[in-house]
Amino acid sequence: MSVARSMKRRSMMATAEAWAILLCLCSVLLRVSASSHSGSRMSSGSVESALLHGSNLEFGVADGKEEENVNRVIRDAAHSPEMFEWVKKRLRYLHSHPELSWQEFETSAYIRKQLDSLGIRYEWPVAKTGVVGIIGSGYGPCIALRADMDALPIQEEAETNHPSLIAGRMHACGHDAHVTVLLGVAKLLQSRRHLIPGTIRLVFQPAEEGNAGAQVMVEEGALGNAESIFGLHVTPFSETGTVALKPGPLMAGSGMFEALIIGKGGHAALPQLLTDPILAAATTVVALQQLVAREADPLDSQVVSVSILQAGKAYNVCPDNVRLGGTFRAFSLENFRKLKQRIEEVIVNQAAVHKCTATVDFIEDSHPFYPPTINDEKLYEHVHGVAVDMLGKDKVLVAHPVMGAEDFAFYLQKIPGFYILLGMRNVTYGSTYSGHTSKFVVDEHALPYGVSVMAAVAETYLKKLDSQSKSAANEDPSLL
Numbered sequence: 001m002s003v004a005r006s007m008k009r010r011s012m013m014a015t016a017e018a019w020a021i022l023l024c025l026c027s028v029l030l031r032v033s034a035s036s037h038s039g040s041r042m043s044s045g046s047v048e049s050a051l052l053h054g055s056n057l058e059f060g061v062a063d064g065k066e067e068e069n070v071n072r073v074i075r076d077a078a079h080s081p082e083m084f085e086w087v088k089k090r091l092r093y094l095h096s097h098p099e100l101s102w103q104e105f106e107t108s109a110y111i112r113k114q115l116d117s118l119g120i121r122y123e124w125p126v127a128k129t130g131v132v133g134i135i136g137s138g139y140g141p142c143i144a145l146r147a148d149m150d151a152l153p154i155q156e157e158a159e160t161n162h163p164s165l166i167a168g169r170m171h172a173c174g175h176d177a178h179v180t181v182l183l184g185v186a187k188l189l190q191s192r193r194h195l196i197p198g199t200i201r202l203v204f205q206p207a208e209e210g211n212a213g214a215q216v217m218v219e220e221g222a223l224g225n226a227e228s229i230f231g232l233h234v235t236p237f238s239e240t241g242t243v244a245l246k247p248g249p250l251m252a253g254s255g256m257f258e259a260l261i262i263g264k265g266g267h268a269a270l271p272q273l274l275t276d277p278i279l280a281a282a283t284t285v286v287a288l289q290q291l292v293a294r295e296a297d298p299l300d301s302q303v304v305s306v307s308i309l310q311a312g313k314a315y316n317v318c319p320d321n322v323r324l325g326g327t328f329r330a331f332s333l334e335n336f337r338k339l340k341q342r343i344e345e346v347i348v349n350q351a352a353v354h355k356c357t358a359t360v361d362f363i364e365d366s367h368p369f370y371p372p373t374i375n376d377e378k379l380y381e382h383v384h385g386v387a388v389d390m391l392g393k394d395k396v397l398v399a400h401p402v403m404g405a406e407d408f409a410f411y412l413q414k415i416p417g418f419y420i421l422l423g424m425r426n427v428t429y430g431s432t433y434s435g436h437t438s439k440f441v442v443d444e445h446a447l448p449y450g451v452s453v454m455a456a457v458a459e460t461y462l463k464k465l466d467s468q469s470k471s472a473a474n475e476d477p478s479l480l
Contacts, residue, residue: 070463071389071456077188078452087184087447090114092162094176095442098151098169101207104129107149107179111204114183118190120202127216132224133202135189140198141465144226144415145458146408147182148175148208157438159430173435174234177424177442177450179204181232184451189459197466200458201226212368214407218414227465228379229417230457231408232450236432238423240446243387243453244399247380250419251373252303252329253336254405256363259284259347263356265312265320274318278311280354281322285309287346288326291339302339303329303403329403331372370405376416382464383418386456391449397423420457422450 077083099107108129115122115133123132129149156163156170164170171177186202203222207213223229238244261284263277285306296302306326312319328343330336344360351358362369387396399421408419424431424446431443 070460071386074188074192074456074459075390075452077191078184078455079448083184083188083451084444084448086187087180087451088444090183091176091180091442091444091447094149094179095160095171096162096165098164098166098171098176099149100153100169101150101209101211101213102128104149104206108204108206111149111179111183115186115202118187120186120190122202123222126220126222127206127213129206130213130217130220130222131202131204132222133186133204134199135186135193135202136196136199136462138199141462141469142199142201142224142226143458143462143465144201144203144223144229144411145182145185145454146203146205146214146229146231146411147178148205148213148407149179150175150207150209150211150213152209152436154436154438158433158441160441170438170440171442172437172440173209174424174440174442175208177234177447178232180447181422181450181454184447185455185458188451188455192459196459196462198462199224200462203229208407210367212370212407212410214410215368218410223411223414226415228376228461229411229415230379230383230420230454230461231411231417232420232422232454233406234424234442234446234450235421236425236434236440238397238421239425240423240431240443241391241449242395242397242423243391243449244397244421244423245375245380245384245387245418246399246401247375247377249331249372249374249401250399251401251406251409252301252331252403253333253372253409254327254329254370255336255340256325256327256367257340257343257360258308258323258325258363259358259360260321260323261347261351261356261358262321263318263354265318268316268318271318275355276318277320277322277351277354277356278318280351280356280358281309281311281324283354284347284350284358285324287350288343291342291346295342296335300335301329301331301401301403302335303327304339304343329405331374331401333371336369336372370407371409371413373406373409373419374412375418376412379416379418379461382461383420383457386460387420387453390453390456420453422446422453 097106108131111131120133126132151169152172154170154172155168201224205213205217261277261280263275266274288304291304292302306324308325310323328339330339347360348358411417424443426443429443430441433439
């Protein structure tokens with residue numbers, strides 16, 4: 001009897017081992033199949049090695065025990081001399097080859113080339129020139145990291161050894177740095193993909209500069225099944241080696257407007273025969289300022305600015321019409337919509353007071369509305385904790401909200417997210433000029449800080465989601 005039971009136990013153990021081997025082989029084959037999609041490559045040699053030797057890298061299992069301090073390991077890798085040279089080279093190429101919104105064809109090709117060289121599969125095209133890289137298993141918890149990649153129609157005057165090679169165009173807002181940081185994150189995390197319990201989507205987005213490229217990326221599925229999204233923007237208002245963070249409203253919602261006030265022109269010496277559109281426009285400009293001064297909560301910042309006012313060309317002739325235009329900003333969608341309604345009411349009714357008529361156009365086709373950028377409160381806690389661990393408490397600053405707009409907000413309309421401000425102020429390097437100016441320069445020494453923080457935020461947050469999922473499954477087996 002004891003012999004029979006012993007043989008039975010051995011048989012059961014052999015069966016279990018066979019099932020384990022079969023499951024491992026299936027896992028490899030699934031990964032091989034997935035990696036062949038959208039530009040990712042796996043050589044036959046690596047497949048054979050995985051099958052013969054049971055490579056942990058292919059199975060998504062850590063080699064040995066997990067690092068005791070993930071943040072420290074990532075920080076050391078991001079700040080290595082090899083990584084610094086790697087990102088610096090890519091920043092200089094991107095800076096020298098700026099492309100405007102919806103024209104980022106070479107930039108897109110360059111990104112795809114880098115992803116190919118790293119063995120990262122991707123989706124392309126998304127929103128015409130956009131690219132979405134994919135690191136990890138393709139299943140499990142999923143997050144997204146975003147970088148915008150368009151330049152501006154500005155003639156560069158900055159002193160740099162890698163100037164723009166295209167007259168009248170330059171990266172004057174740091175999007176070349178954003179792409180470089182995300183490529184650095186891709187390189188670092190791809191080398192650690194066996195430690196990532198889920199999927200990271202690398203969103204390289206076109207047309208941020210007033211063209212709402214993020215909105216199109218969302219419409220075309222760039223987020224996939226991501227649960228959260230993270231992004232960053234370089235800033236010359238904080239020193240290199242720092243980040244500035246803020247939960248809640250960070251950047252305002254933005255809209256533009258144009259109006260045409262129509263009257264009856266004539267000789268300026270005979271005002272009694274006129275219906276003066278200039279007088280109507282002048283009182284309209286003043287009345288628009290009352291919307292913020294007398295209708296808005298003084299503790300809730302809003303802006304209405306008239307920046308275009310075009311009328312006649314002769315000193316003694318009153319024109320038939322006046323064209324005016326401007327922008328309006330608010331930190332909440334409710335206030336943004338209220339401002340939009342009141343702007344139209346004020347322009348139309350002020351024109352009527354002066355016996356003129358007016359039409360108002362919010363020109364959404366050419367200048368889409370941007371929602372407010374509102375950072376998720378819970379994600380703030382995660383990002384803040386990682387940043388303090390990576391940089392030190394004194395290097396994690398409080399970000400101040402600004403009335404500028406950012407189309408990262410379109411992602412936040414779909415899923416929670418967080419936008420980080422990466423310090424790059426360096427007087428010695430000349431990185432002191434604000435964005436959208438001809439002397440804007442990115443301090444290259446800020447790049448490793450961006451890579452390290454973004455990579456650590458991504459990996460540790462995925463692990464947090466994975467842990468929460470497993471805990472929930474243990475409590476409720478039906479979730480498995």
